[in-house]
Amino acid sequence: MRTSIARRAGFYTTCAVLTVLFLLPLAWAGWASLRGRPGSGQASGFGFGNYTKFAHFGEGLARFAYNSTAITVMSVTFTLVVSTLGGYAFGRFDFPGKNALFLATLAILMVPVATILVPLYELLDWIRLSNSLLGVSLTLTMFQLPFAIFMMRNSFEAVPRELEEAAIIDGASSFATLVRVMLPAVRPGLITVGLFAFLASWNDFITPLILLPDSSKHPLPVATFNSATQQFGTIDYGALQAGVMIMAVPSLLLFIVLQRQYVAGFTTGAVK
Amino acid sequence: MPDQALVQKRRWWSSRAVQGAGYATPTAVVVAVFFLAPLGLLVWMSLHEWPILRAPTFNAPDNYTAIADNQLFTDAVMFTLKYTVVTTVVLSLVALGLALLIQHSRTGVGLFRTAFFLPGAIGLAATSVLFLGFLNGRFGPVDPFLMHLGIIDEPISWVGTPNLALFSTIVLVTWRFAGFNMLILLVGLHAIPLEVYEAARVDGASGWTMLTRITLPLLRPTIALMLIISITGSLVAFDQFFIFTQGRPDNSTITVVMVIFRQAFVKHDLGGAAALSAVLLAALLVLNGFLLRLVRHREA
Numbered sequence: 331m332r333t334s335i336a337r338r339a340g341f342y343t344t345c346a347v348l349t350v351l352f353l354l355p356l357a358w359a360g361w362a363s364l365r366g367r368p369g370s371g372q373a374s375g376f377g378f379g380n381y382t383k384f385a386h387f388g389e390g391l392a393r394f395a396y397n398s399t400a401i402t403v404m405s406v407t408f409t410l411v412v413s414t415l416g417g418y419a420f421g422r423f424d425f426p427g428k429n430a431l432f433l434a435t436l437a438i439l440m441v442p443v444a445t446i447l448v449p450l451y452e453l454l455d456w457i458r459l460s461n462s463l464l465g466v467s468l469t470l471t472m473f474q475l476p477f478a479i480f481m482m483r484n485s486f487e488a489v490p491r492e493l494e495e496a497a498i499i500d501g502a503s504s505f506a507t508l509v510r511v512m513l514p515a516v517r518p519g520l521i522t523v524g525l526f527a528f529l530a531s532w533n534d535f536i537t538p539l540i541l542l543p544d545s546s547k548h549p550l551p552v553a554t555f556n557s558a559t560q561q562f563g564t565i566d567y568g569a570l571q572a573g574v575m576i577m578a579v580p581s582l583l584l585f586i587v588l589q590r591q592y593v594a595g596f597t598t599g600a601v602k
Numbered sequence: 603m604p605d606q607a608l609v610q611k612r613r614w615w616s617s618r619a620v621q622g623a624g625y626a627t628p629t630a631v632v633v634a635v636f637f638l639a640p641l642g643l644l645v646w647m648s649l650h651e652w653p654i655l656r657a658p659t660f661n662a663p664d665n666y667t668a669i670a671d672n673q674l675f676t677d678a679v680m681f682t683l684k685y686t687v688v689t690t691v692v693l694s695l696v697a698l699g700l701a702l703l704i705q706h707s708r709t710g711v712g713l714f715r716t717a718f719f720l721p722g723a724i725g726l727a728a729t730s731v732l733f734l735g736f737l738n739g740r741f742g743p744v745d746p747f748l749m750h751l752g753i754i755d756e757p758i759s760w761v762g763t764p765n766l767a768l769f770s771t772i773v774l775v776t777w778r779f780a781g782f783n784m785l786i787l788l789v790g791l792h793a794i795p796l797e798v799y800e801a802a803r804v805d806g807a808s809g810w811t812m813l814t815r816i817t818l819p820l821l822r823p824t825i826a827l828m829l830i831i832s833i834t835g836s837l838v839a840f841d842q843f844f845i846f847t848q849g850r851p852d853n854s855t856i857t858v859v860m861v862i863f864r865q866a867f868v869k870h871d872l873g874g875a876a877a878l879s880a881v882l883l884a885a886l887l888v889l890n891g892f893l894l895r896l897v898r899h900r901e902a
Contacts, residue, residue: 570731
């Protein structure tokens with residue numbers, strides 16, 4: 331369909347303006363994190379002084395970054411393992427309790443995180459996982475399960491039966507079939523599930539805030555927030571924006587690289 | 603044949619049902635321990651006085667009756683509802699506008715879609731910290747820009763009045779979630795077959811007619827989905843008010859979840875916090891049930 335030059339120009343102008351508006355805050359944050367200001371970590375010019383200043387808050391950036399990484403790696407791993415095995419079960423087997431378990435898993439969608447964090451706080455204490463990165467990771471995994479299992483179940487259901495049958499004829503066990511035949515076939519689903527789990531875990535705030543009273547276990551979002559509210563006197567906004575960038579860059583990079591998988595995950599989710 | 607029967611009996615553990623159950627076990631464990639158990643515990647805790655260090659004592663229905671007297675909670679409910687309505691309207695309109703704008707394939711559309719969605723890749727907490735600086739009168743670019751244009755004379759506090767604080771937060775949330783909601787709508791838009799538009803164009807329908815008579819009606823389930831997600835998310839809003847407005851000014855921007863947080867970890871009353879959580883959860887379940895039925899009813 332041919333559009334007039336005027337309409338095309340209007341379209342691109344509008345989109346350009348909107349693009350600037352949407353990219354502006356992030357771009358500013360990056361610039362502000364490098365900018366020099368008297369009295370801050372970066373006294374003048376541009377450089378990483380603000381980052382150095384931020385790195386020295388509390389127990390130190392290395393500690394907080396480690397916490398974030400540990401939580402995220404564990405969550406993503408658990409989510410992938412549990413949802414792959416579970417998706418395989420729901421997609422390819424029949425067993426007693428199958429429907430009940432599937433419904434219970436989907437029911438998690440009806441319960442927002444914040445409503446069960448108080449009992450979770452207590453429960454984790456009972457099973458010796460209070461104030462632990464592992465406890466937080468398992469909690470985050472649980473919240474990923476509805477989407478992850480739905481995604482993996484669909485992925486497994488879409489694998490052609492012939493592939494499996496070939497493996498069974500060769501005498502492979504169901505586990506061997508899973509590993510050698512099914513996993514490669516559901517790789518796109520795995521990437522999408524991993525990506526969603528990463529973004530959710532890396533950026534989560536309220537769960538570690540409530541489940542990790544010990545500040546040495548805080549991940550980046552909680553630590554950055556504390557650095558904004560626990561300082562006496564004026565807040566060092568440059569250091570704060572450095573913290574923002576440290577949190578944002580991994581998420582942004584991963585999203586840009588795996589955009590297609592993200593949108594694919596969306597489409598499946600929207601259909602549900 | 604007897605041999606066959608013997609072989610099958612010996613390998614009970616290799617039956618499909620047992621294997622399936624085996625693969626489903628990790629899921630069952632996580633769901634049972636980290637979801638079902640806490641749900642049950644939530645109700646149990648709400649019936650007890652549950653201080654952080656001492657043993658709990660049964661005190662039903664005190665935790666629940668205390669809610670009606672909790673001024674902070676009732677104020678928070680009103681504010682959260684107000685915030686939800688305004689945010690949902692603004693966010694939906696912006697997302698719809700963006701989706702309609704870039705729904706057709708053209709050169710550069712992929713780039714624009716990425717740009718609009720990019721804020722969605724960073725966390726809400728990080729966004730809130732970002733805006734602490736971005737909207738700060740002395741540090742951020744917004745006030746100097748407005749002063750340069752002559753719109754204001756001196757830096758203003760974007761959380762200085764209740765309405766201004768709400769406005770700033772809605773800008774923050776719209777920036778962060780417009781792209782996300784836009785993606786949901788795009789999925790629905792792309793599902794509309796082109797032939798429908800072609801037929802309408804042949805009949806001489808204008809752009810506006812096509813929008814209101816074809817696009818929007820066919821988009822209804824998708825819009826409903828977006829609304830449900832948006833409304834539920836707004837009702838449990840926490841990060842942006844805890845980090846960005848911090849309840850300012852004068853506790854006028856406190857949400858329901860913030861009250862639960864305060865009850866549990868500032869007032870050390872886990873039983874009361876559990877009761878508040880249970881009430882919130884019940885309200886959300888009723889609302890979701892109602893909204894979902896509304897959607898299904900319309901589709902029929």
